[in-house]
Amino acid sequence: MQQTRSVEIGTGLFVLLGMSALFFLTTQTTGGGNFSAAETYEVEARFGNVGSLKSRAPVAMSGVTIGRVTSVVFDPDTLEAKVVFVIDSQYDRIPDDSDASILTSGLLGSQYIGLQAGGSDIYLEDGSEILFTQSAIILENLIGKFLVNSGSSNID
Amino acid sequence: MVSGDSENLIEIRDLNYSRGARVIFKGLNLTIKRGQITAIMGPSGTGKTTLLRLITRQLIPHRGTILIDGVNIASLNLTQLYKMRRRFGMLFQNGALLTDLNVFENVAFPLREHTELTNRLIRHVVLTKLHAVGLRGAADMVPSELSGGMARRVALARAMVMDPDILIYDEPFVGLDPISMGVIVRLVRRMNDALGITSIVVSHDVAEVSTVADCSYLISGGKVAASGSPDELRTTKSKLVQQFMHGMADGPVAFHYDAPDYAEQLLGRDSE
Amino acid sequence: MRALVREIYISIFEFVRTFGAFQLFFLRLLMHSPTLIVRRPGLVIKQIYNTGALSLVIIMVCGFFVGGVLGLQAYANLAKFNAEDSTGTVVALALIKELGPVITALLFAGRAGTALSSEIGLMKATDQLSAMEMMAINPVRRVLVPRFLGGVIAMPMLVAIFSCVGLFGAHVVVVELLDVDVGAFWQQMRYSIELIDIYEGIYKSIAFGIVISLLAVWEGYNAIPTAEGVGRATTRTVVISAIAVLILDFMITAVML
Secondary structure, eight states: OOHHHHHHHHHHHHHHHHHHHHHHHHHHHSSSSTTTOOEEEEEEEEEOOOTTTTTTTEEEETEEEEEEEEEEEEEETTEEEEEEEEEETOHHHHHHHHEEEEEEEESOOOEEEEEEEOOOSOOOTTTTTTEEOOOOOOHHHHHHHEEEEEEHHHHH | OOOOTEEEEEEEEEEEEEEEEEEEEEEEEEEETSSSEEHHHOOOOOOOHHHHHHTTTTSOEEEEEETTTTTEEGGOOOOHHHHHHHTTTEETTTOOOOOOOOOOHHHHHHHHOOOOHHHHHHHHHHHHHHHTOOOOTTTTTTTTGSHHHHHHHHHHOOOOOOOSEEEEEEEEEEEOOOOHHHHHHHHHHHHHHHHOEEEEOOOOOOOOOOOOSSSEEEEEEEEEEEEHHHHHHHHHOHHHHHHHHHHHHSSSOOOOOOOOOHHHHTGGGGGG | OHHHHHHHHHHHHHHHHHHHHHHHHHHHHHHHHHHHHHHHHHHHHHHHHHTTTHHHHHHHHHHHHHHHHHHHHHHHHHHHTOGGGGGHHHHHHIIIIHHHHHHHHHHHHHIIIIHHHHHHHHHTTTTHHHHHHHOOOOOIIIOOOOOOOHHHHHHHHHHHHHHHHHHHHHHOOOOOTOOOOOHHHHHHHHHOOHHHHHHHHHHHHEEEEEEEHHHHHHHTSSSSSSSSHHHHHHHHHHHHHHHHHHHHHHHHHHHOO
């Protein structure tokens, strides 16, 4: 009997350890789930170019993540990319004239949406649209421009 | 099941079995009588163990029938077969105790698997059976601590625990010292008479078998070569029986395995 | 020439026959599994202990060092692009999707698979399985199914533990020793790892668990009942498991892409 008890305890500990490892992996290594539980509101914005922004990319303000992109689709009417993202409800006093830009974290890092606060007294709410947007900086274009500029400056 | 009134418990008719190209039995006939100790003897390699496996349908004969209480065991489905097997207790050559259980749990094993008895009742039954084989004191030992004779006695207790009708012993006397051997011989006899069961003993140990068996069969060449009580066998004229019963080195079962001519092989002529 | 053709014919025939028998064996195990779990959970628990809990030490030690070396390599190479903040991402992806399941599977085959094969092979060689048959107890149900289920249940746990310990090992090396920012390490990881990556690891671990346990039990049950036969069955378990795991890994990865 003593032996079966220790087997049972050992197995119990092992399975608990396995379960908690699995729980750790699913919650701590993925970005998913962080905002799904909390109350959020939905905001959309249109960009001329979203670069490689994907859904689930973070939305940050002053460097702090406050939300997450839920969908990136092409809008055939305006011929622009429509990005929908959710913001945690606790941040409910973001001016509606804030501007959204697509930024890159580090040189090779992934892209995210950065919000820059505006000065309006009206705040963003569920369904609002951010009107001031700045597209992603495309590295190739940037390099292209730089080459053209430096080329012309040499001629001068 | 046919009610067991007839005298013959097991009847084997025209049994044929071969393993690969090797013919083991061709036309073997044998009957085992209720309540007796029947010995099956024969030189090594005649398929005595195979015969046991056929009787318990661990193997299926290629031709011929095996009737137990008049029922052809080849016709049973798995459920019926397992029901039939519960009437058997079998003692394997080396005991075949389950190595991860101790002696007590080994004996309790069939009870735990087949019955819903309470722990107290199981304990009672198991200790009774262990007492019968004289090993109640070894209940907490594990199989690796047992000597060969003790392991076989534990296996006997385990075979007895479900109160079988038929007890089968596969080479119960092999590799035992004289004392253990005497103990096992006495146990075989006592179990048979006290519990009114039918025993089948497979062995090539003529002297020991002679002391316990009511009836013996000598198997050779895939057939029954001789049968009768041990005394009858000893006085048979058949050379094979004489060689076997008296342990002579040469006779119908040759001392030399088939080989080319000795002188020729030594002188290396066969290669030319 | 004719003999050669005949030889080839026979070996193909034998292969197909063995393969078929293997599938039927798998079905038999599956058939007995549900009732066994319900009626005799104790048997399965004991085997989870034998295959899982007793493999824990080797899994954790190996996981720690595999994670550590991954961190070291990823850091050394990413640092060339000033991208050492992505070390966490690289390590976590490699661990969760590939190395966790595969290395755990190989260790599992070596530690638990061989133990299963040799145990069952020895039970066969010492007539224990026949003895059960004679006690009207189905050895497939009583001996093989619990061991198979124990392996199948233990494997995903071991993989999860391996990956976690691996991440911890990488954390120790990259954050503590190489001074990468702890926030960058974990935050970058969180941005780029998605639930589907974890699922991929879990799917793989389940598939590997089934394959290894099945092979181990099969090899043991079909071992030639001698000391040599059991030894050979044990070796075959490791070799075939390793091959099967790597092929299966490729197939699952290709499907999940």
